[in-house]
Amino acid sequence: MTKALIIDDEPLARQVVKEYLEAFPEITLMAECNDGFEAIKAITQHQPDLIFLDIQMPKISGFEMLELLDEPPGVIFTTAFDEYAIRAFEANAVDYLLKPFSQDRFCAAVQRYLGQQAEFRQKVPAVVEAAGNQGPLQRIVIRDGSKIKIIPLQDVIMLEAADDYVKIHAGEAVYLKKKTMSSFEKSLPEEQFVRVHRSYMINISQITRIDPLEKENHVALLKAGPRVPVSKSGYQRLKQVLDM
Amino acid sequence: MAEPLIAQRRFYLTFVIYWVIWTIIQTSLLQWYGLEGKIALADSVVTYVLLALFCVTVCNILTYYEPTRDLLLFLIILAAIATGVWGVTDKALLQWLVYRDGLHGELLTKSVPVRFCIAFLHIGWMIIITLFWKRIESEREDQTRRHDLEKMSREAELYKLRQQLQPHFLFNSLNSINALIRSQPTEARKMVHQLSEFLRGTLKREENQMISLDEELQHLRLYLDIEKVRFGHRLKTTFDTLDDTLVCKVPPLVLQPLMENAIKFGLYGTTGEVTIGLRTRLIDHYLVAAIKNPFDPEMQLQDHSGTGFGLKSIRRRLYLLYGRDDLMEINQEKNLFVVIFRIPQPYD
Numbered sequence: 001m002t003k004a005l006i007i008d009d010e011p012l013a014r015q016v017v018k019e020y021l022e023a024f025p026e027i028t029l030m031a032e033c034n035d036g037f038e039a040i041k042a043i044t045q046h047q048p049d050l051i052f053l054d055i056q057m058p059k060i061s062g063f064e065m066l067e068l069l070d071e072p073p074g075v076i077f078t079t080a081f082d083e084y085a086i087r088a089f090e091a092n093a094v095d096y097l098l099k100p101f102s103q104d105r106f107c108a109a110v111q112r113y114l115g116q117q118a119e120f121r122q123k124v125p126a127v128v129e130a131a132g133n134q135g136p137l138q139r140i141v142i143r144d145g146s147k148i149k150i151i152p153l154q155d156v157i158m159l160e161a162a163d164d165y166v167k168i169h170a171g172e173a174v175y176l177k178k179k180t181m182s183s184f185e186k187s188l189p190e191e192q193f194v195r196v197h198r199s200y201m202i203n204i205s206q207i208t209r210i211d212p213l214e215k216e217n218h219v220a221l222l223k224a225g226p227r228v229p230v231s232k233s234g235y236q237r238l239k240q241v242l243d244m
Numbered sequence: 245m246a247e248p249l250i251a252q253r254r255f256y257l258t259f260v261i262y263w264v265i266w267t268i269i270q271t272s273l274l275q276w277y278g279l280e281g282k283i284a285l286a287d288s289v290v291t292y293v294l295l296a297l298f299c300v301t302v303c304n305i306l307t308y309y310e311p312t313r314d315l316l317l318f319l320i321i322l323a324a325i326a327t328g329v330w331g332v333t334d335k336a337l338l339q340w341l342v343y344r345d346g347l348h349g350e351l352l353t354k355s356v357p358v359r360f361c362i363a364f365l366h367i368g369w370m371i372i373i374t375l376f377w378k379r380i381e382s383e384r385e386d387q388t389r390r391h392d393l394e395k396m397s398r399e400a401e402l403y404k405l406r407q408q409l410q411p412h413f414l415f416n417s418l419n420s421i422n423a424l425i426r427s428q429p430t431e432a433r434k435m436v437h438q439l440s441e442f443l444r445g446t447l448k449r450e451e452n453q454m455i456s457l458d459e460e461l462q463h464l465r466l467y468l469d470i471e472k473v474r475f476g477h478r479l480k481t482t483f484d485t486l487d488d489t490l491v492c493k494v495p496p497l498v499l500q501p502l503m504e505n506a507i508k509f510g511l512y513g514t515t516g517e518v519t520i521g522l523r524t525r526l527i528d529h530y531l532v533a534a535i536k537n538p539f540d541p542e543m544q545l546q547d548h549s550g551t552g553f554g555l556k557s558i559r560r561r562l563y564l565l566y567g568r569d570d571l572m573e574i575n576q577e578k579n580l581f582v583v584i585f586r587i588p589q590p591y592d
Contacts, residue, residue, distance in 0.1 A: 010416065011475075013419055013423065016423040035515050037515065059540070080412050080416045099415050099416060100415065100422040
């Protein structure tokens, strides 16, 4: 049995998917969700294999919602936006359905999932990485236990690499997010965040001073207090952004 | 190409009157010196007809040729040569056609420097008028071109702005219709009609044609009806429109994109039920409309600063239509987002 979820903020859009799903008795619809928050809860509760996911939804987008999952299920996007299609395909989402889609098109997408289930399940995390490629990020969405936090970029002091995670220092708090430094480097606005070191990225508005250390290394002092090492190439990048 | 001065009908009349006056002056002058009336008139007519021809020639030359360098020098030389050639021709003609012994012969010889000076002044004067006319014409031409260009790019821009508003709404609506077809065919049919009417209304509006607020509201209601089908119970609207505002003139499709914007922020910025409010008042010959939507201040929606597409494009349109920047303002009060815009109303 395959467990499925429909996540869409428009009731009629969910109705279409539900109706089309009747052609697949082997797929059980576990729940319908109005938004990303409901979706996270339902995913934790039902552990679905496949989700039908809208992108533009209240408060957090479908991409942002996916980022918050440790083990994302198979994803078939259903959206009226074709802007993200190429990225989703590049990232091997199971499929990308443009609203309004036909029953045939829908069935083809589901068949694709059923036929190549295992293969696609492994590839899904790539979707998450692709989510960062929609132009510069404006905010970072964090899952803190059962709560979902949205951190505006101006509150972010710096990012610090920590094994498979990135530590996000924002105000007094530190959040963990399962993502790579390089994906953050790609998705954060480059005029605001600079990767000054293999393990550090800083918000340049936080810099109060840059002091030379030994040899070609430097150290940056941030408003909030921390001293961050700056490597040789990091210093070059910093000089470029700060126009020194 | 600008119309040359000598192609102007009005100019010819003035030109002829001008020379007639000078002919009369010279005739009187010669008579006063003691010449016989007939001879004085003949002398003046020959002199000024010839001078007029020279002036037209000079004017023609300047209309089609004007050096970019040493213009002043060119003009002086041109005037001098024209004067010289005219002087010699004039004298020869007068001697051949009008010449009488005695007083006329003496006057003819004595007046040569005076005649040269007068001719030089006339020709110079003609040159100045010709050049002046050319400058004014080319300036006027530039202005028309600039104006046309501006108008064209404005129209193109407006067209583009309007186009960008449509696709997502259209596709999502079609998707809703797709859902209704099986379960509620009557509703589906109704929505098809609403959608067609809305789209037709959008397409047929002409940019420069003002419509009444009432018409715009009818169009808006079609839009809202469709959105309510899409978002179901989550979307509510309240209208507070005073009767005296309904006859106000507004540019078409200003209200609807702002409403679209409010709905987007309201629905995507919060998870609960959303009430969008519209209020219109007539204040000091301005139609003042306020559109209110709730938002969650903690959400940090990307477009809160008012740089959202909808707001930016309306601001731009108001600027293009009225040449003013101050017709729209955006306020955030606690968890309400309010867009207020003012449309100047004609005094009558």
